[in-house]
Amino acid sequence: MTIQDITVRNLDNGPNLNTPKYWFDDNIFLSHFFNAISSTFPEGERFFIRSVRYYEKNVQDPTLQQQITAFVAQEGRHSKEHDSHIQILLDQGYNALTTFNRNQRVIGLWLNRRAPRFSLAMTIAIEHITAIFADQILSHPHRWTEPMHPTMQPLWRWHAIEEAEHKAVAFDVYQLVIGSIWLRRCAMLQATLGFLTEVFVRHSVLLIKDRAFRPSILYKGFKAIWGRHGFLRILIPALGTFYAADFHPWQQDNSELLNQRREQWGFQV
Ligand SMILES: [Fe+2]
Numbered sequence: 531m532t533i534q535d536i537t538v539r540n541l542d543n544g545p546n547l548n549t550p551k552y553w554f555d556d557n558i559f560l561s562h563f564f565n566a567i568s569s570t571f572p573e574g575e576r577f578f579i580r581s582v583r584y585y586e587k588n589v590q591d592p593t594l595q596q597q598i599t600a601f602v603a604q605e606g607r608h609s610k611e612h613d614s615h616i617q618i619l620l621d622q623g624y625n626a627l628t629t630f631n632r633n634q635r636v637i638g639l640w641l642n643r644r645a646p647r648f649s650l651a652m653t654i655a656i657e658h659i660t661a662i663f664a665d666q667i668l669s670h671p672h673r674w675t676e677p678m679h680p681t682m683q684p685l686w687r688w689h690a691i692e693e694a695e696h697k698a699v700a701f702d703v704y705q706l707v708i709g710s711i712w713l714r715r716c717a718m719l720q721a722t723l724g725f726l727t728e729v730f731v732r733h734s735v736l737l738i739k740d741r742a743f744r745p746s747i748l749y750k751g752f753k754a755i756w757g758r759h760g761f762l763r764i765l766i767p768a769l770g771t772f773y774a775a776d777f778h779p780w781q782q783d784n785s786e787l788l789n790q791r792r793e794q795w796g797f798q799v
């Protein structure tokens with residue numbers, strides 16, 4: 531992977547007023563599952579940007595410097611587009627998201643200020659989680675983006691492509707300036723538990739608001755995310771690789787698949 535492969539793109543066809551409330555296959559459980567994930571992105575991505583930028587001054591390698599610039603630009607645009615999605619959810623009355631995001635912002639800012647090493651370790655852990663999700667979306671469009679309403683597909687495809695492109699940037703900065711294997715392992719434990727809890731709580735709140743926190747809906751939905759081929763189930767084997775001492779994000783080389791989807795979905799380099 532070279533710097534040319536991390537391309538900063540604008541998305542000009544994100545979700546809008548024509549996006550239906552249950553935009554994932556008309557399925558309330560899965561629509562809110564992806565709403566919950568989407569709503570964590572903007573504050574999360576701003577946290578990643580601050581975490582990487584803190585160590586930018588320690589990076590002398592011009593290629594890595596350019597990659598940091600591209601990483602920051604991509605994540606900045608992602609947070610903007612997911613902010614627009616959150617705005618649609620707020621307009622639909624899911625106001626609790628404001629409180630969640632305010633708390634997430636306060637914690638993120640505090641960590642950046644008080645614990646920059648841990649912040650970067652958390653960043654690479656969550657970047658690995660998002661790289662796994664991105665690979666899922668790139669690998670199985672029939673499962674994950676084709677069931678989406680057409681106004682939602684570009685957002686998730688664009689984000690998946692760019693997460694795959696920049697998946698090693700924060701990691702390479704971490705290796706250069708920190709490098710501790712145990713710190714990144716601890717961060718991954720914390721990131722996994724924190725992320726799953728956060729998504730579960732947000733998802734539950736969205737479902738409760740729509741009076742959809744019912745056994746029949748939960749049972750079928752739970753199977754869709756934790757059952758065979760489930761969106762979260764795939765995390766279990768894929769997260770394990772991160773704990774290896776010699777882990778690197780590009781050990782899982784999905785560049786060919788990435789190229790294929792860029793072409794197919796119209797996100798050129
Ligand atoms: Fe992103």
Ligand SMILES: [Fe+2]
Nearest residue numbers: 605657660693
């Ligand atoms: Fe990312």
